[in-house]
Amino acid sequence: MFQTFDPPSSTGATAPRIAKLRDLMAKAKLDALIIPRSDEYNNEYVPACAERLSYITGFTGSAGLAVVAAKSAALFVDGRYAVQAPAEVDGGIFEVKGMAHADLKPWLIAHVKEGRIGFDPRTMSVGAFLQYRALLPKADFKLVPTRANLVDRVWGRDRPAPPEGPVLIHPLSLAGQASIDKLAAVQKQIRNLRFDAAVLTAPDNICWLFNIRGCDVAHNPVVLAYAIVPVTGKAQLFLGARRVTGEVKAWLAPVTKLKPPETFEPALKELRDAGKAVQVGFGTSWWCEKALGKSKRTVAGPDPCGEAKAIKNSTEIEGARAAHRRDGVAVTRFLAWLDGAVDTGTVDEITAVEKLEAFRRETGALKEISFPTISGSGPNGAIVHYRVTRATTRRLKRGELFLIDSGGQYEDGTTDITRTIAIGAPSAEMRRRFTLVLKGMISLSRARFPAGTRGVDLDPLARRALWAEGLNYDHGTGHGVGSYLNVHEGPQSISKAGIAELKPGMICSNEPGYYKNGAYGIRIENLVLITEPRDVGGDLPVMGFETLTLAPIDRRLIAVEMLDAEELAWADAYHARVRAELSADVSPGERRWLEAATSKLL
């Protein structure tokens, strides 16, 4: 299994850790300490040694921020973790608050008043630092970089070692573009912006650029490393020599020199001393910017690889289609099995996860799952990023909904799909709200839009029907998805914060939801590919979405009378396509189930 079901370490363990941390803070004359979830690479997925937020707070979610003061402490999380976070942390120590940045200032004013706010310069990104700096009046709060990471000092010898997994080749047959050509395109961008070099610290951007993959963090095949790309000539990749075989060395040789990791800081200082203009991404560690010195020509901006990585080439697009067809077969077989098995009364959240992974393994192509499967029945479904454990698992019961959000890492593509299933007969409210979510999902699927449209400009299409009935969901509608890379990638995002322009070739999720706390959760998620602009008889060519994900949407939850003719046509066409593309690869019994599950709604 790519996933464990162990309960998280008891929250009781955090009290002595916080006490030790406060001692260290007092010695460093800090009035508060900021502890972000991010690691030295600002990657969403961090290795065990960088699970500092979880170590110090007990909170195991994928995003968050703690602030520890001498007598008070707060954990800031987004809406996805509003239910989970209070359950995981020691309420005697941590107050749980919403949305990190907006709420930080009033909390600090109320609890710290003024003083020195410490942070680890390596785990703070340039972008985050700029936000804190803009937020906090300089006269009241002094942001102080700490010499070492204070949480690591509390952790001491129990802290796991940093990963040093082998580097793997991502061949041209999958990558679709040679690293040397990617490097040339990135260097052209660096030159156009009049920089002398760019510093790369985002693991997925580095993997994309050099056509490599790794196994340093769970589920997402990245290598944790840093790189420097000069405006001409080979790049430098800072990576332990023992991680690289001769074959990999030869693969990298045309585009990059391999350097020992400990030479990264001297290399930055060399750029500084030579007065070079260095492009630093908003996601780059603030420590790098500091090491580059006060060069007037160092400017923080988007990473030069981000958009190029997000725009998939034709090989990657073909790979994504194949991966989704394969994954759709596994998910469809799972759904067919589930429909038969729930009546036995033996299916619980964990057996469902195990069975789904088994179907994916039977494809013979599964390298990993994209993330720990979210498998929530009844009230557990309302926990947006629920992680099932042996302590929380529930049996799937009649009259409840079951939400399962999962994905597979295949060498030709990364998948991510959510389906919500009626166990027994759903209530009228469940059907109505499911259909509102579906209407939003269809509205986004059918959208057409001109060049220049950003994710934020499409997000409301997925919410309008829910808003009209006083409902909403407290998470974004869509995230970018990598090509055998991170299942969450930027710069594109269909959300309130989605300011990057959507461009043809990008892959996004389309996943509106609805969560009734303590009762049930609904989410319907397909991945979609942004299509090339085409002439539809107007003034401007318009882009749209090609749906990649292939699996039935539970017909029993659709209140057909709430769909208009166009929505109905979309749903029927989608189901017809699912049937046509998957039928040949399932058993006769599964095919019968698939035919019923994808039959016309009216």
Added chain:
Amino acid sequence: MFQTFDPPSSTGATAPRIAKLRDLMAKAKLDALIIPRSDEYNNEYVPACAERLSYITGFTGSAGLAVVAAKSAALFVDGRYAVQAPAEVDGGIFEVKGMAHADLKPWLIAHVKEGRIGFDPRTMSVGAFLQYRALLPKADFKLVPTRANLVDRVWGRDRPAPPEGPVLIHPLSLAGQASIDKLAAVQKQIRNLRFDAAVLTAPDNICWLFNIRGCDVAHNPVVLAYAIVPVTGKAQLFLGARRVTGEVKAWLAPVTKLKPPETFEPALKELRDAGKAVQVGFGTSWWCEKALGKSKRTVAGPDPCGEAKAIKNSTEIEGARAAHRRDGVAVTRFLAWLDGAVDTGTVDEITAVEKLEAFRRETGALKEISFPTISGSGPNGAIVHYRVTRATTRRLKRGELFLIDSGGQYEDGTTDITRTIAIGAPSAEMRRRFTLVLKGMISLSRARFPAGTRGVDLDPLARRALWAEGLNYDHGTGHGVGSYLNVHEGPQSISKAGIAELKPGMICSNEPGYYKNGAYGIRIENLVLITEPRDVGGDLPVMGFETLTLAPIDRRLIAVEMLDAEELAWADAYHARVRAELSADVSPGERRWLEAATSKLL
């Protein structure tokens, strides 16, 4: 008439002005000079003495930015002026480019490479300065404040004197809240943010706070003045003594001390020397921030009056409803007259403007028009911010569309309405595209949304139907509207840039459009009031829009078969309400016209 029809001064006049300006630039060792449209108050509406952009470029639009270099020059304008700007400027001197900020950097890199970029520190806002600073690499471009405004030096004695109109009382019966209570609320905000004082430079915010009005700029009844609001005690209003009668002095006395304008700069320096923390708005002149010195506690942010002004109180809301009913009568009488008069073949764009103003004057309550009426027939309708002159006016011809965008300033409210009228029989394309615009307008009118929703989150609802057919419009969907104040006010904006939260009591326009260059323009505009949140049976109370504007939408342009049942119901209900509210106040002949114009669509 509140409007003239004189053609703008010939563009030929700009060449010698530019030559003189370049001489002054050379003496000041500037490689380029930034000339914004904004004046010392960063108000959208500037007095004649501050029409510097128009003086130096010939461009008369309400927003734009020129950059003059030694051998090249560019004018940056937004999509509303894409047609007008090239027609107004000397193409031998000025290259016209889109969207100021995004395009400025590549233009400077291409034409100036590096050097000293001058700007007048008084006409540059803090927000604009921060944008330029972030955009331009410091090593390449040095932003240099000029001692005097160089355009003014070219202008010399021909430059009109700054306005010094009388200050007028805006009584409590119209304002709905005493100035002393507004001041207390603003001071509470200043205290909560831990400032010692705020500097106000936005004329409409100052007028709102002190319950005064003025006549310093055309159409918008503001006083051009500065103010300082300390955290406790009376404010200081910097204003020439001869502008204030004894009565006005007594009106202001409880809330503010009157100070001579020339003491504003010393007052800022006093704050600086006392080490005060001063709140400076993004819209404040950069020169003020500079005068306040390097105080660590001076932070740029939203103006403390902006949101409070935008959220209308119940008196202002009742006033707005009354003003819109009154204005609706005038517009409806105009539309009825137009329908009868076009057949005579004598109506041109100017006579239409004159007639509409006459109907508004007949209400007996018109203080001013809200802005020069945009009266565009045929291809002139495609010029988004078209200003009709004797040189451009066209007769209204059969088979063409006529777009008229106008508004009235009444003491109880400001109106702004656009209707597009079919002259003779419209083409199928005109009807189709008009109906797509209408669908967007209805979609926004019917929207419900939870607390926290921003304008950017609603803007796409107005565009979706147009996008689906490869069409769009290059302007925002809605701007805030003042209460007998600026017809464009912030912070709310329904547009790509609308990041302010929409709150109950705000008034916005809802004005999608479509423009076919050289052929016709379509815009349908109603003002809407954001309603209090109400329970609709879901988890969250939701806000919506109450339409304020009352006038028929041309039925001859509606392709009824393109509307769904809900859109049809909205249109019929709107027309029924227009008829019910206006019928009593029009003549029998006009009533017959109104009844036909508002009859059911099906």
